[in-house]
Amino acid sequence: xxxxxxxxxxxxxxxxxxxxxxxxxxxxxxxxxxxxxxxxxxxxxxxxxxxxxxxxxxxxxxxxxxxxxxxxxxxxxxxxxxxxxxxxxxxxxxxxxxxxxxxxxxxxxxxxxxxxxxxxxxxxxxxxxxxxxxxxxxxxxxxxxxxxxxxxxxxxxxxxxxxxxxxxxxxxxxxxxxxxxxxxxxxxxxxxxxxxxxxxxxxxxxxxxxxxxxxxxxxxxxxxxxxxxxxxxxxxxxxxxxxxxxxxxxxxxxxxxxxxxxxxxxxxxxxxxxxxxxxxxxxxxxxxxxxxxxxxxxxxxxxxxxxxxxxxxxxxxxxxxxxxxxxxxxxxxxxxxxxxxxxxxxxxxxxxxxxx
Amino acid sequence: xxxxxxxxxxxxxxxxxxxxxxxxxxxxxxxxxxxxxxxxxxxxxxxxxxxxxxxxxxxxxxxxxxxxxxxxxxxxxxxxxxxxxxxxxxxxxxxxxxxxxxxxxxxxxxxxxxxxxxxxxxxxxxxxxxxxxxxxxxxxxxxxxxxxxxxxxxxxxxxxxxxxxxxxxxxxxxxxxxxxxxxxxxxxxxxxxxxxxxxxxxxxxxxxxxxxxxxxxxxxxxxxxxxxxxxxxxxxxxxxxxxxxxxxxx
Ligand SMILES: Cc1ncc(C[n+]2csc(CCOP(=O)(O)OP(=O)(O)O)c2C)c(N)n1
Ligand code: SF4
Numbered sequence: 276x277x278x279x280x281x282x283x284x285x286x287x288x289x290x291x292x293x294x295x296x297x298x299x300x301x302x303x304x305x306x307x308x309x310x311x312x313x314x315x316x317x318x319x320x321x322x323x324x325x326x327x328x329x330x331x332x333x334x335x336x337x338x339x340x341x342x343x344x345x346x347x348x349x350x351x352x353x354x355x356x357x358x359x360x361x362x363x364x365x366x367x368x369x370x371x372x373x374x375x376x377x378x379x380x381x382x383x384x385x386x387x388x389x390x391x392x393x394x395x396x397x398x399x400x401x402x403x404x405x406x407x408x409x410x411x412x413x414x415x416x417x418x419x420x421x422x423x424x425x426x427x428x429x430x431x432x433x434x435x436x437x438x439x440x441x442x443x444x445x446x447x448x449x450x451x452x453x454x455x456x457x458x459x460x461x462x463x464x465x466x467x468x469x470x471x472x473x474x475x476x477x478x479x480x481x482x483x484x485x486x487x488x489x490x491x492x493x494x495x496x497x498x499x500x501x502x503x504x505x506x507x508x509x510x511x512x513x514x515x516x517x518x519x520x521x522x523x524x525x526x527x528x529x530x531x532x533x534x535x536x537x538x539x540x541x542x543x544x545x546x547x548x549x550x551x552x553x554x555x556x557x558x559x560x561x562x563x564x565x566x567x568x569x570x571x572x573x574x575x576x577x578x579x580x581x582x583x584x585x586x587x588x589x590x591x592x593x594x595x596x597x598x599x600x601x602x603x604x605x606x607x608x609x610x611x612x613x614x615x616x617x618x619x620x621x622x623x624x625x626x627x628x629x630x631x
Numbered sequence: 632x633x634x635x636x637x638x639x640x641x642x643x644x645x646x647x648x649x650x651x652x653x654x655x656x657x658x659x660x661x662x663x664x665x666x667x668x669x670x671x672x673x674x675x676x677x678x679x680x681x682x683x684x685x686x687x688x689x690x691x692x693x694x695x696x697x698x699x700x701x702x703x704x705x706x707x708x709x710x711x712x713x714x715x716x717x718x719x720x721x722x723x724x725x726x727x728x729x730x731x732x733x734x735x736x737x738x739x740x741x742x743x744x745x746x747x748x749x750x751x752x753x754x755x756x757x758x759x760x761x762x763x764x765x766x767x768x769x770x771x772x773x774x775x776x777x778x779x780x781x782x783x784x785x786x787x788x789x790x791x792x793x794x795x796x797x798x799x800x801x802x803x804x805x806x807x808x809x810x811x812x813x814x815x816x817x818x819x820x821x822x823x824x825x826x827x828x829x830x831x832x833x834x835x836x837x838x839x840x841x842x843x844x845x846x847x848x849x850x851x852x853x854x855x856x857x858x859x860x861x862x863x864x865x866x867x868x869x870x871x872x873x874x875x876x877x878x879x880x881x
Binding site (some may be wrong): 296297300326332333334337340341342344348362366370424471473474476479481484485 | 672676685689694696706715717728735738
């Protein structure tokens, strides 16, 4: 299979084409811009349509319209742009429209900076837009996963009739890595018998998000809750690394998980039984991954590029049965492996068997 | 007995929810007739706004999508780009298209997006209870301009068709009213042309329709029509502001 040296952002764009994405609506913002640039060049050649909207609000609403007709559609942005898309995301979730959205997280709040950051975790996993809705959120940690998870995102969006978000940071978006350009796996997907593409030969259809009465409003909320519950049951994804005999765990996703793998090896070289749990889905948060460690490990260190956001989900997943602590870097800085190991040792008072 | 007038196939049997005397209903009927006459009901997708017309998705017999406040034209763009062979129209109030949705109103026209947009201008935010809109007239009292709109403070009314007509991608722009039988017939002609422009793939078509809001104006339906005539017609430029030759010949 073909291997290509490309940027993470380009891997996402290429995967979208492979997944049969026919429309892309976007508005440039660093560090996600290569996605709209790459697709401007390649999507029309693949028989698709790319339109640069007047802003992010237009782009997400264009996605809304295109998804209503059953087409596979995507948009991509970075933090301040993602903020603008939140209005549309709430409507997409309510109208049950399958759209793939990418957020290549930069720093914030405000205009922030361009460095790697995970400070949109709350915004991306806890709603962001108004109302009680959920998005599936996939967090790649390397270029190959930027590609693979994008392929998966389109299928998940169609399967659940729900927006799916790819959340990565500027480091992953910008870094070049060799990537295998796989084809989309054959997957059985539900027929789109709900689309509004002209009612010739059938009864009229409508797609909307308004509930006329409180009774209908409650029914809708309960229906969505049922769907989100099914996603919670079926779609929790994570990766474990050297957790079998672990006394301590690191919980980290994306770029931090990559750094954490080296930390695990370094810790083990110093006699510390450390493992890594890497959430792949940030919503649904992989509670199942943490459940076996409730009361079983001596401590969990979350490593994040924010002031501590995922740590709340880790604590909930562990039901506060073990000490959970945080090491973080901010504003676009990345932690060094030594620094993470030192933080682990210091925060949990780990006695060292041997010095290396 | 011979039936000479009936309900258009362009509308469903769902009863309108509009207030008595509101001219939204007349405009619905005209669009329904145009869709029926052009035989496009089965290949048309409408986009509903937020505002009084938000429930219009139940009333027309074509497929319909409900958009967020002001976003109907962006949604319409997405539909049209996905299905270029279908007809797409947005049906929006003046608040929806000329306040919150202004950016989309300008850019859909600038791009020459091959959709049809209809603005129902009643000079207020109807659904939320009669607040000031960009289209509210100078001196007009609304719940958020209780001393009358002061152009020195909040600007003069926005004449959106005039602005839209300056953009190259907007190929058909008309401003009509539904206050009298004659004007209603003109409004229908404009609506028909706006759909024909789209059928011919010429570019963006825009029809602004002066409409009444008896409830929020605090007037009877008949007095509302007179108020529209006396106060709105002199302020807004009326008629076909732009017509392509191809459509004139039809
Ligand atoms: C984002 C957002 N802001 C405000 C509202 C409240 N709102 C609902 S309808 C409306 C005004 C609609 O006025 P117009 O478009 O003129 O339509 P009309 O009701 O007069 O037909 C507003 C402000 C909303 N639903 N969403
Ligand atoms: S509030 Fe005004 S615009 Fe809305 S239905 Fe009633 S009369 Fe018509």
